[in-house]
Amino acid sequence: TGPVIFSVILSICYLFVLLVSAVVLDEYAKTEGAWILSLVKREYSVGTVLECAIKCNIEPAFTCRSFMYVEKDQECLTIPANGKIESVLRRTSTSLYEKKEYLMECVNGIGMDYRGTKSKTNSGKTCQRWASKYPHKPKYALMTPSTHPKADLESNFCRNPDGDSKGPWCYTTDPDTRWETCNVQNCSEECMHCSGKNYRGKISTTENGYTCQHWNAQKPHNHGYIPSALLEKYLEENYCRNPDGDPRPWCFTTSPSKRWDFCSIPRCTSDPPRVVEELTCATGDGSAYRGTIGVTASGKACQVWATQTPQQHNRTPDNYPCKGLELNYCRNPDHEKMPWCFTTDPETRWEYCKVPSCGDVPGPDYAAPPPAEEDCYVGDGTDYRGMVTETISGKRCQSWSSMTPHSHNKTPQVFPKADLRRNLCRNPDGDRAPWCYTTDPSVRWEFCSVNRCPTAPNIWSQMLSLILFSVDWLSDCKVGNGGTYRGPTSMTMLGVTCQSWSAQSPHQHASFTPESHPDKGMESNNCRNPDNDVNGPWCYTTDRNQKWDYCQIPDCAGLKCGQPVTKPRRCFGRIVGGCVSKPHSWPWQISLRTNTGVHFCGGTLIAPQWVLTAVHCLESSKRPSAYMVVLGTHTEGANEPSKQERKLEKLILGPGETDIALLKLESPAIINDKVLPACLPEKDYVVPPGTECYVTGWGETQGTGGEGLLKETGFPVIENKVCNRPAYLNNRIKDHEMCAGNIEGGADSCQGDSGGPLVCHAQNTFVLQGVTSWGLGCANAMKPGVYVRVSKFTDWINSQIKMNS
Incomplete structure (x- = not known):
């Protein structure tokens, strides 16, 4: 029984350590x-x-x-x-x-434990430093850091060292006012500042008495506000929140008949967060702009925010009390791309304003046309100008001009030549590779999911490759973060030889050895990832001045769905307006044609013998012989040697009145670097708002050039709750549909793009999330495109393919 008792004691000790x-x-x-x-x-x-x-x-x-x-x-x-x-x-x-x-900026009880950073009194007076004797000597010469070491009397922060019943206070810098109480919110007080964007309380009932649906639940209401994808929004439990710039917090409800409702949360009595006002220019999205420009970029006069004519709206000073909505000045109350206003022209609801940009940046960071660069980097990636917006662990990048969730100084104004547009991966400070701040509050930054560009191999590396290949060496590429990598690379990305994991020279270490991690393949000095570092395999180095460094291990690649061999440009131009794709960079795009070869709709290859398109593309005939599919082409003329033509064997229309259809080809397409399926999404998955997605097609360009070539455009997904607002598509969007587009217009799918793909990029893969369905015009302001939500039909797609195979 001795060993058993000893084992039990060890287990108890282990559990105790974990608890501590x-x-x-x-x-x-x-x-x-x-x-x-x-x-x-x-x-x-x-x-x-x-x-x-x-x-x-x-x-x-x-x-x-x-x-x-x-x-x-x-x-x-x-x-x-x-x-x-x-x-x-x-x-x-x-x-x-x-x-x-x-970090807490509220008080419990009388606030003797308050350790926040408020340094102004109730009347707005600045606090005197506790260690200072000017202009006021401390009370009885006792309220000093040395006499109250546990009261945290550092700097000039409000504190309550003597247990004052009114809460934290301070001596003031006003010679006529010796001391005053500070206005610090009580931690138990349920209230909100401004529109409640930063509300973190626990109210979970709406103003009409509905119970809130959990944010991570998709029943009874399917939605895109997914907590794991929008970590910066703090969508916890079923608490009321304001993730989309509404006038106040809200939630989806547990009632099937009421999709969402506002919550009744009182306004805080303490001072709201201060905004450093910008009076002559705008930084980032211009949310701090408080200047007096009152005309739009096209010269239209702005409507006074407090009025409802000619435009009716809810962007009023009462609804948005902290946004500087004075008179008719251009402002950005709702996280738009730049300051804007409603106009006094009855035919033009709103427009952006032309507000000078602070610093040396020529205009807003999203306005420049995207460069046609490969999505790989040379050297340290300082000159990388690709379109990746995702980190190596799959986190979404924070916009460079944004200060949430992470405050920083890597802005377009400080680094005007670094091309810090939107949330694109860049390397403004000469790090070892492109990186970005993340939208995860707990992870400040990460390197991006961008590979180094291949270089021409020299004769010795070619010979080595042949030798390794001839002996069937282990695959020298990584999957994900390389936790399972067991390849032969033993050199860091800077060319330094790795130290053996069992060695303690030149660098001593105890955490990562063959004994401590026997299953991590650390028998030699090969690069490994024993701690699951998100940036990939690494090693201790033989350089005495560099303890450890990462290794350059390429991602394992192959002909997988949603992973084109030719990387797309991922352009934020427009189909209407012209942005020509790189040939064969969207290899799942098909051309749906009449049996005489005339293109009229698009579609998406989802399996070698199956194409997804829109039902309305098949209105002229329900006979398979009326149509044909062309794959593997870049031009509408389809003269390339890579072209594959297939007749149709079967048309399968979507369930009910939905605008989705399956086409079965007479024979499977040949999968290669120019013809490749897109991946299907998970069942019922709703793309989070703001996700960058792409539409492709040979559709109408309205005379702006580039006709006859495959075009692309990228724009964000808009949550159905927002898209159904009266000013947008006014409750026309159904649950099995989704919206995407820029609300100012200018980028959209159009006639001839119908039935084509809307793909979204995640984890180095393009996933088919939408089928181009309908819209009110092409690229019109506040009228985004509407797409059939493919995730609502994954079961139907799979069952039809199985049934008709």
């Missing part, structure tokens, strides 16, 4: 890839993040507000600062842990 770790680390908010540069700090060498947290908790030299931990280096740094006091920087493989109590 969870309790201690729960006091901290963790952010990956973040670093605070602090002059005051203490460095420790510890084996675990728990040990580092304990060091911070008992730090004797200063009040420890946060710590940084580098697992690969077993390096721990405790600091007195946090992201509210000092700037947060980028750093590879570093985790920043900030004490939550110092």
Whole structure:
């Protein structure tokens, strides 16, 4: 029984350690890839993040507000600062842990434990530093950092060191006012500032008494506000939130008859977050612009925000109290691309305004036409101008001009030559590869899912490749982050030989050895990923000045659905207006033709013998012999040697009145680098709003050039809740349909594109999310295109293919 008792004791000890770790680390908010540069700090060498947290908790030299931990280096740094006091920087493989109590901007009880950063009193007076004796000497000379070391009397932040019943206070910098109470919100108070964009309370009942549906649920209402895809929106449980710029928080309801409803949340009595007003120019999307321009870019006069003629709207000063909606000045109250206004022209509801851009950037960051670049980078990727907007772990990139969820200084104004448009992956600061800030609040930044461009191999590497191939060597490519990589590469991306994992020279390490990770293939000095680093395999190096570095391991590639051999341009131009695709970069695009060879609709190859298109494309005849399909071409004339023609064996119309149809080819298409299926989505998946998707086709260009060549355009998905607003498509959109487009118009599918694909990019793959169906005109403002939502029909598609095979 001895070994059994010993095993039980070990298990209990292990569980106790896990419990202690969870309790201690729960006091901290963790952010990956973040670093605070602090002059005051203490460095420790510890084996675990728990040990580092304990060091911070008992730090004797200063009040420890946060710590940084580098697992690969077993390096721990405790600091007195946090992201509210000092700037947060980028750093590879570093985790920043900030004490939550110092991040809270509300008080419990009388606020003796308040450790926030408010430094103004109720009347707006600036607080005096606690250590200062001017203009007011501290009360009884006792309210100082030295006399109250546990009260956190640092800087000039509001505090309550003496237990004042009115809450936190401070001495003021006004000689006539010795001290005043600060207006700090109570943590238990359920209230919102402005339109409730930052509301994080727990109200989950609407103003009409409906219970809120959980955000991660898709019943009774299917929607695109998916918490895992919109982490920056804090869509927790079934709490009321405002993820789409409505006047106040809302939620989907649990009643099948009421899709969504506003929530009744009172306004906070404390001061709202301050905006640093921009009076003469606009930065980023111009949400801070408070200048006096009152005409649109085309010269139309702006309508006063408080009036309802000639345009009726809800962008009123009452609904948007913090957005500077004064008189008829151009503003951006709802997260548009730049300042705009309703116009006094009854025929033009609204337009953007021409507000000068702050700094040396010529106009808004999205206006420049996209460069036709390969989606691979040379060197360190400083000159990379591709269209990737996703990190190596699949996270969506944050816009460079946005300060949420991560505040930073890598803006188009600071780096005017770095092409920091939208949320495209770039390398403005000369890092080792293109990167971006992420929309995940807990992960500050990551390298992007972009491969290095192949270089011409020299004779020695060619000979080595032949030798390796002849002995059937392990595949030298990675899948995902390379956690399963067991290839032979043993050199870092900068050309330095790797140190053996079992060696302790030139670099000592204990966390990653063959003994500690026996199943990770660490027998030699080959690149591996024992800690599942999102950026891929790495190794300790033989360079004494560089402890470790990443390895350049290419992604494993092949003819897989949704992964074209020729990378698309992914252009944000327009089909109407002209943006010609790279030949064969959308290899699932087919041309649906009459049996005489005249193109009239598009379609998508989803399997070697199956095409998806729109029912309305088949109105002229329900006979398969009336049509033919052309694959593998770039030109509408279809004269390329790569062309494949197929007659149809069967037409299968979608269920009910839906605009979707399956076409069975008489014989399967030959899958190659120019003909490849798109991937089908998961059942009932709803694409999150703002997701970048692409439409292709040979449709109408309205005389703007490029006729006869395959064109493309990229634009964001619009959630059905927004698309059904009266000013958009006024409740015309059904659950089995979806909207996509720029609300200002200018990019859209058009006649001749019908039945073609709307594909969205995720995890290095294009997924068919929509079938081009209908729209009100082509590229009209506030009239986005409408597409059949393919995820609603995956069961039907699979059953029909199985039944008719």
